[in-house]
Amino acid sequence: MARPSRPHRWIWSAVSGVVAAAVFLAVAEVLVPLTSPGGGPIVAVGGFVIDVVPRPLKEFAISTFGENDKPALLIGLGLAVLVAAALAGILQYVRRPLGVVLLAFAGILSLLASVTRAGAGALSWIPSAAGTLVGSLVLILLIARLRAWVAASAEPVPQIPENPAAPKPTAAVSRRVFFRTTAVIGTTAVLAGLGARLISAATSSVSAIRDELNLPAPRTTVTVPDGAELGVDGLSPLITPNPDFYRVDTALVVPTIDPASWRLVIDGMVDQRVELSLDDLLAMGLDEYAITLTCVSNEVGGDLVGNAIWLGIPVRDLLAQAGPQQGADMVLSRSVDGYTASTPLESLTDDDLDAILAVGMNGEPLPAEHGFPVRMVVPGLYGYVSATKWLTQLTVTTFADDEAYWTPRGYSAKAPIKMSSRIDTPRIGTPVSAGTVPIAGMAWAQTVGIEQVEVSIDDGEWQPATLSAPLNDDTWVQWKLEWDATPGTHYVTARAVDADGNRQIEERAPIYPNGSTGWQRLLITVT
Ligand SMILES: Nc1nc2c(c(=O)[nH]1)N[C@H]1C(S)=C(S)[C@@H](COP(=O)(O)O)O[C@H]1N2
Numbered sequence: 457m458a459r460p461s462r463p464h465r466w467i468w469s470a471v472s473g474v475v476a477a478a479v480f481l482a483v484a485e486v487l488v489p490l491t492s493p494g495g496g497p498i499v500a501v502g503g504f505v506i507d508v509v510p511r512p513l514k515e516f517a518i519s520t521f522g523e524n525d526k527p528a529l530l531i532g533l534g535l536a537v538l539v540a541a542a543l544a545g546i547l548q549y550v551r552r553p554l555g556v557v558l559l560a561f562a563g564i565l566s567l568l569a570s571v572t573r574a575g576a577g578a579l580s581w582i583p584s585a586a587g588t589l590v591g592s593l594v595l596i597l598l599i600a601r602l603r604a605w606v607a608a609s610a611e612p613v614p615q616i617p618e619n620p621a622a623p624k625p626t627a628a629v630s631r632r633v634f635f636r637t638t639a640v641i642g643t644t645a646v647l648a649g650l651g652a653r654l655i656s657a658a659t660s661s662v663s664a665i666r667d668e669l670n671l672p673a674p675r676t677t678v679t680v681p682d683g684a685e686l687g688v689d690g691l692s693p694l695i696t697p698n699p700d701f702y703r704v705d706t707a708l709v710v711p712t713i714d715p716a717s718w719r720l721v722i723d724g725m726v727d728q729r730v731e732l733s734l735d736d737l738l739a740m741g742l743d744e745y746a747i748t749l750t751c752v753s754n755e756v757g758g759d760l761v762g763n764a765i766w767l768g769i770p771v772r773d774l775l776a777q778a779g780p781q782q783g784a785d786m787v788l789s790r791s792v793d794g795y796t797a798s799t800p801l802e803s804l805t806d807d808d809l810d811a812i813l814a815v816g817m818n819g820e821p822l823p824a825e826h827g828f829p830v831r832m833v834v835p836g837l838y839g840y841v842s843a844t845k846w847l848t849q850l851t852v853t854t855f856a857d858d859e860a861y862w863t864p865r866g867y868s869a870k871a872p873i874k875m876s877s878r879i880d881t882p883r884i885g886t887p888v889s890a891g892t893v894p895i896a897g898m899a900w901a902q903t904v905g906i907e908q909v910e911v912s913i914d915d916g917e918w919q920p921a922t923l924s925a926p927l928n929d930d931t932w933v934q935w936k937l938e939w940d941a942t943p944g945t946h947y948v949t950a951r952a953v954d955a956d957g958n959r960q961i962e963e964r965a966p967i968y969p970n971g972s973t974g975w976q977r978l979l980i981t982v983t
């Protein structure tokens with residue numbers, strides 16, 4: 457029996473650290489459903505990271521990973537935990553009790569993230585605290601066993617036991633003890649952690665409740681006019697199906713809200729604080745509204761824009777119940793996860809603007825990722841200043857006194873959507889055959905409407921495109937132009953004009969701080 461060589465000791469101490477971290481997470485996972493239903497240490501730390509990462513990094517994450525930005529964050533976080541855990545094991549081996557100190561430090565960070573999270577309860581500290589305690593004990597135990605094994609390996613292998621009654625543990629025995637302890641604890645942690653996860657997923661009944669929720673029929677519906685779809689291959693549909701609708705938010709896990717206990721509070725500078733249940737809201741009567749939602753992070757030509765038929769109630773009717781007071785100029789809408797948006801009060805009280813609280817999206821209750829049970833949608837304002845999902849509070853206030861989630865992060869407090877147009881087909885990198893090729897796309901100027909879209913080939917004369925029949929001024933329209941494509945490479949550029957006669961801005965602007973501008977220009981190969 458050889459003494460474990462140095463690399464082996466590094467490896468087994470690192471493994472001990474990883475097992476201790478697994479125990480930490482498993483203990484936390486088991487306790488989360490009992491103590492902090494909003495989510496445990498992983499969600500809290502992930503949420504904390506999302507809130508503190510510098511803006512450019514967040515933009516990089518959205519542009520690199522898109523809709524997968526959250527899985528990417530979780531994988532990154534997982535790798536960081538793995539490295540720190542291995543390090544804690546090695547530290548504990550070479551210099552007791554440094555490994556436990558590192559683990560406790562991580563535990564305190566996760567505890568702080570857990571208790572400061574929006575929606576944290578009085579018991580939210582328990583999973584982190586218990587995980588730290590049990591994880592530390594496991595780390596101490598495993599490293600002690602590893603040391604015993606290493607020490608036993610240093611002894612010469614006894615040929616004839618001098619005192620058979622009390623044999624010293626041999627290297628083989630200590631090795632077995634270490635492996636067995638590590639394997640039993642590691643397996644138990646993985647099974648307990650996964651089991652707790654599965655049970656809580658199976659018993660979280662909100663998706664079942666959502667499936668069964670029967671929303672009242674709308675009093676008025678949206679009529680799609682003839683000619684609203686141009687029927688060009690590769691062109692986005694007029695109404696974006698829910699599964700294809702872009703998703704942007706800071707929520708690492710989608711908040712789950714039981715509609716039976718959901719309340720909307722309207723407070724702040726109001727004559728009377730109002731509190732409504734979902735039934736109160738539904739009893740006000742529902743109507744359908746077609747509104748195109750756009751994200752401030754949408755680059756020229758990007759896909760962070762979608763159009764839905766929302767089922768909802770005008771915000772102005774709700775605000776009227778509370779009575780906004782003189783001097784107020786902003787409504788801070790708040791989500792259950794702490795996210796906030798600042799919307800000009802006048803946009804929400806304007807009789808001619810369909811700012812709504814939506815409960816339905818394209819014929820079904822709001823999908824969980826899109827804000828179930830209630831979200832806000834305001835035509836003409838970027839999502840980050842208007843479209844709060846998982847809504848729970850509307851506070852009437854002023855821009856001078858309050859700011860929303862993105863404001864201290866540098867984005868404008870007020871942000872109307874900028875008119876834009878997009879080429880959906882042909883696509884860059886997908887050559888087309890010479891002959892008649894439809895060029896087609898979408899254009900939007902919410903609240904004003906699109907008057908015209910023009911296309912230029914190889915920077916030549918601007919040609920008017922055919923527009924689809926608009927649903928209303930708050931939604932995008934489709935456009936197309938038949939192009940007599942000749943072999944070679946060609947630049948295709950599109951620009952829009954709104955119903956007020958304003959032309960889409962040519963100058964390129966980045967999404968920061970209040971939305972991109974510029975004309976989309978594609979190089980297309982014709983064969
Ligand atoms: N609670 C919450 N609501 C939110 C956000 C968020 O991060 N949290 N993001 C906003 C942004 S930036 C946009 S563009 C829209 C996107 O809505 P969608 O995900 O339904 O497309 O939601 C808005 N509402």
Ligand SMILES: [Mo]
Pocket residue numbers: 704750751752753838839840
């Ligand atoms: Mo957004």
